[in-house]
Amino acid sequence: MNGNFLESVVVRVLADNQVMFGTPYVGQHGVSILVTACRQGSELNVLVDTGGDGDAVLRNMGLMGVNPRVVDVIVLTHRHKDHTGGLFKVLEAVGRENLPIIAHPDIMKPNISLEPHVRYIGVPADFGKRVAGLGGTLILTRDPLELMPGLTTTGEVKRFRPMRRHEFKTLTEDFRMVDDEMMDDTSLIALLRDGLVLITGCSHSGITNIVRHSVELTKVGKVKAIVGGLHLVKAPEDEIAEIVEELTQHEIEAIFAGHCTGFKAQAELSKRYGDKFTPLQAGMKLIFK
Numbered sequence: 557m558n559g560n561f562l563e564s565v566v567v568r569v570l571a572d573n574q575v576m577f578g579t580p581y582v583g584q585h586g587v588s589i590l591v592t593a594c595r596q597g598s599e600l601n602v603l604v605d606t607g608g609d610g611d612a613v614l615r616n617m618g619l620m621g622v623n624p625r626v627v628d629v630i631v632l633t634h635r636h637k638d639h640t641g642g643l644f645k646v647l648e649a650v651g652r653e654n655l656p657i658i659a660h661p662d663i664m665k666p667n668i669s670l671e672p673h674v675r676y677i678g679v680p681a682d683f684g685k686r687v688a689g690l691g692g693t694l695i696l697t698r699d700p701l702e703l704m705p706g707l708t709t710t711g712e713v714k715r716f717r718p719m720r721r722h723e724f725k726t727l728t729e730d731f732r733m734v735d736d737e738m739m740d741d742t743s744l745i746a747l748l749r750d751g752l753v754l755i756t757g758c759s760h761s762g763i764t765n766i767v768r769h770s771v772e773l774t775k776v777g778k779v780k781a782i783v784g785g786l787h788l789v790k791a792p793e794d795e796i797a798e799i800v801e802e803l804t805q806h807e808i809e810a811i812f813a814g815h816c817t818g819f820k821a822q823a824e825l826s827k828r829y830g831d832k833f834t835p836l837q838a839g840m841k842l843i844f845k
C-alpha cells in the first residue's frame with residue numbers, strides 16, 4: 557500500500573451503544589460506521605457493519621443527511637448479530653444490484669453465547685440466500701482486500717498474542733461444541749499521508765493484535781486514530797491494564813472507543829490518553845486528513 561494515500565477520510569458513527577449529548581440520534585447495542593474515503597477526486601462510501609437494528613441505523617443516517625443509496629461497499633467485521641442484524645434492512649434501503657459485502661468466510665459459522673443463558677448470536681442459516689435476494693454479493697476471503705488505493709481490510713488478523721479468554725462457542729463439522737477463536741474478526745484500514753485510521757467492529761482478535769497486524773501490513777507505524785469497539789467489557793482489570801499498556805507502545809494519536817469497550821476500559825484509556833481518548837457515540841462525524 558506504500559505511496560497510495562487517501563487525501564481524506566470522513567467517519568460517521570451511525571450506531572453505537574451511546575449517543576451524543578443533546579442530539580436526536582438513537583442508540584442501540586451494535587456498531588455501524590460509514591467511512592467516506594477520498595482520493596484524486598473519487599470517493600468510496602464503505603459501510604462498516606450494520607448494527608443489530610437496521611431501522612435505527614437508517615434513522616441516524618437520515619439525521620446525518622446521508623442517503624443510503626451512496627453506500628458502495630459493505631464490510632462486515634464479524635458474524636455477531638449486533639453487527640450484521642441490520643444488514644437486510646440496510647440492503648433494502650441501499651437498493652443497489654451486486655453490492656459487494658466483504659467478510660471472512662467464518663462469518664457463516666455458528667456462534668453461541670452461554671452467558672447469561674444459551675443464545676445463538678451468529679447470522680441466520682439462510683443468510684447467503686437473503687443477502688443475494690436483496691442485491692448483495694458476498695465476497696468471503698481470509699485475505700486483506702484493497703477496496704481502493706489507501707483503503708483495505710485487514711483480512712484475518714495475525715494473533716501475535718492468543719485470545720486471553722473465550723466468551724463464545726462454535727460447532728465443529730462433527731458437531732463438537734468448542735471455543736470460538738473468532739477468526740472472522742476483521743477491521744478496516746484507511747491510509748493517510750501521515751498515518752493509519754483503524755475502524756474496528758468488536759476487536760475480538762485483540763486490539764493490540766489488530767494494531768500490530770495493520771502496521772505490518774501497511775508498513776506504516778503511526779496510527780492517527782482507532783475508531784470502534786475494543787471488547788474489554790468483560791475483561792478483568794489486570795487484562796485491561798496490560799492491553800492499555802501494550803497500546804501505549806505504539807504511536808497512537810487518538811482513540812474513539814465505544815460499544816463493547818466497557819466503562820472500566822474507557823476509564824483506563826481516558827486516564828492514559830487524556831484528551832486523545834473520546835468515548836464513541838452515535839452521531840459523531842470525524843474528519844481525518
Ligand SMILES: [Fe+2]
Binds near residue numbers: 636638785815
Ligand atoms: Fe459487538
Ligand SMILES: [Fe+2]
Binds near residue numbers: 634636758760
Ligand atoms: Fe462481537
